Amino acid sequence: MELKYGLEDRPGWGEMLLFGLQWLAVTVPSILIAGKVIAGFHYDDAASQIIYLQKIFFITGLLFFGQVLAGHRLPIITGPATVLLIGILSSQGASIDTIYTSVFTGGLLLFLMSLSSWFKYLKKLFTPRVIVVVLLLIAFTLTPTILNMLMDTGGNASPSANLIFAFTVILLMFIAGRVLTGIYKSLIIVFAMLIGSLAYILIFSVPSASTIAESAPLSLFFSGFVTAPSLDIGVLAAFLICYLALSINDIASVQSVGEFLQLEDLTERVKRGISVTGLGSMLSGLFGVIGPVNFSIGPGFIVSTSNASRFTLLPAGLGLLFLAFSPLVIGFFGSIPSVMVGSILIYLMSSQISAGLMLAQQTLCLNSFDDALILALPVLMGVIIAFMPAEVTAAIPALLKPLLGNGFVVGLLTVLFMEHIVYTN
Numbered sequence: 001m002e003l004k005y006g007l008e009d010r011p012g013w014g015e016m017l018l019f020g021l022q023w024l025a026v027t028v029p030s031i032l033i034a035g036k037v038i039a040g041f042h043y044d045d046a047a048s049q050i051i052y053l054q055k056i057f058f059i060t061g062l063l064f065f066g067q068v069l070a071g072h073r074l075p076i077i078t079g080p081a082t083v084l085l086i087g088i089l090s091s092q093g094a095s096i097d098t099i100y101t102s103v104f105t106g107g108l109l110l111f112l113m114s115l116s117s118w119f120k121y122l123k124k125l126f127t128p129r130v131i132v133v134v135l136l137l138i139a140f141t142l143t144p145t146i147l148n149m150l151m152d153t154g155g156n157a158s159p160s161a162n163l164i165f166a167f168t169v170i171l172l173m174f175i176a177g178r179v180l181t182g183i184y185k186s187l188i189i190v191f192a193m194l195i196g197s198l199a200y201i202l203i204f205s206v207p208s209a210s211t212i213a214e215s216a217p218l219s220l221f222f223s224g225f226v227t228a229p230s231l232d233i234g235v236l237a238a239f240l241i242c243y244l245a246l247s248i249n250d251i252a253s254v255q256s257v258g259e260f261l262q263l264e265d266l267t268e269r270v271k272r273g274i275s276v277t278g279l280g281s282m283l284s285g286l287f288g289v290i291g292p293v294n295f296s297i298g299p300g301f302i303v304s305t306s307n308a309s310r311f312t313l314l315p316a317g318l319g320l321l322f323l324a325f326s327p328l329v330i331g332f333f334g335s336i337p338s339v340m341v342g343s344i345l346i347y348l349m350s351s352q353i354s355a356g357l358m359l360a361q362q363t364l365c366l367n368s369f370d371d372a373l374i375l376a377l378p379v380l381m382g383v384i385i386a387f388m389p390a391e392v393t394a395a396i397p398a399l400l401k402p403l404l405g406n407g408f409v410v411g412l413l414t415v416l417f418m419e420h421i422v423y424t425n
Helices: 015-044 044-069 083-088 096-116 118-125 128-140 143-150 161-177 184-185 189-204 209-214 233-260 266-287 298-305 308-326 327-333 338-363 369-386 392-396 406-420
Strands: 079-082 290-296
Touching: 015 044, 015 079, 015 083, 015 189, 015 233, 015 308, 015 338, 044 079, 044 290, 044 327, 079 083, 079 143, 083 096, 083 128, 083 233, 083 290, 083 406, 096 118, 096 233, 096 266, 096 290, 128 233, 128 338, 128 369, 128 406, 143 338, 143 369, 161 189, 161 338, 189 338, 233 290, 233 406, 290 298, 308 327, 369 406
Parallel strands: none
Antiparallel strands: 079 290
C-alpha cells in the first residue's frame, strides 16, 4: 500500500494538526473508559474522580512524547492497560497505597526486564494459544464490571430501561461500523459517547457536568502521590502476572506496526518501547493511577488515513497535556453515564473476542480437540472466578485473594499449565 506520509516524514502544520486531532480522538475514549471505571472504584466523590482522570491524561501525554521521540518511535498510541484494570478491580480490600506500590514495582521490573536477556525467555511462554486465551480472558473477566455499570441507576432510569438503552446503543454502533468507512469508522466510539451521553442525560436526568467540574480544583492535580509505600505480597504477585500479559501486549503492538511498515530494527524498537512503558508505569504508581500500554490499533489507523508519520502523534500528546490541566473539560468527560461506558465496553470487548478468534484462525493453533481444550478450560475457569459470589471471595485467605480471586490471573495460570505441562510436546 502506498502511504502519503512515511514514518520519518513531517507533514505541514495544518495536516500535522489534523492528524494529531484524529489520534487524540482515538486515544481519549480509552482513557475515559478505563479511568472512569477505576476512579469510580476508588472514590465516591466526583472531584476525586476528575483528579484521577487528569493524572491519567497528564501521564499519557508525556508518554506520547517519550515513545515517539525515544521509545519505539512508531505511530502507536498509548493508554491505560486493560489488563491492569483487571488487577486493580480484583484487589478489593487492599489500600490505594498497596495497589499503586504494586503498579510502581511492576513498572520497575518491566523496565529492568527490557534491559536484560530475560525478555527472549518470556516471549517463549506466550505461544499463539496462550495469547488467544489472554485476549478472551480480558473480555470475559470484565463482564461483571460491565454488568454493574449497565445496572447503575443514576438519575431516574430503572435497570430494565438501562438495558434497553444500552442494547439500542450497542446495535446502532455495530450498524455504524458496518456502514461507515475510513476515519468516520474510527470515530464511532467518540460519536457514540457524545450522542449517547446527551440522549441519556436528556431522557433520564443526571447531574450537570459544570457542577461536577467545579468541585475539582486544579490545585489538587498533583495530590495523592504514594508517599507511604505499602507492599502486599499477594497483591504484588497478582500484578506481576498482569505485567507479564502487558509486556506481551506491548510486544505485539510494536511488532504489528513494525512488520506492517517493513522495518528491520524491530528488536531494538521493542526493547526501547518496553523500557518507556516500564518508566510510565513507575510514574503512574507515584501518581496513584493505572499504568500504560501500547495499543495495537496502529495498522488500521495508518491504512484509513494513509499516514504513518510518528510526528503526527506529538500534537495529540500536547492535546492530552492540555486536557490534563482542564478540570472543566474533564468534568464534562467525567459526567458520561456509566451505562454509556458499559455499552462502549461491550462494543470494545466484542472486538477483543473477535481479535482472539481471528488470531486462532490465522496462526492455525487450534488443530485438534486437545488444542481446543487448552483454550476452553482457562476461559471457563476465569469466568467462574469472575462471577464468584462476594462472600466466597471474602473467605479466601488474604495472601491468596489477589490470585485466586482474580479471574484473569486464574485463567492465565491455567492456560500456562495446560499449554506447557499437560499438553506439552
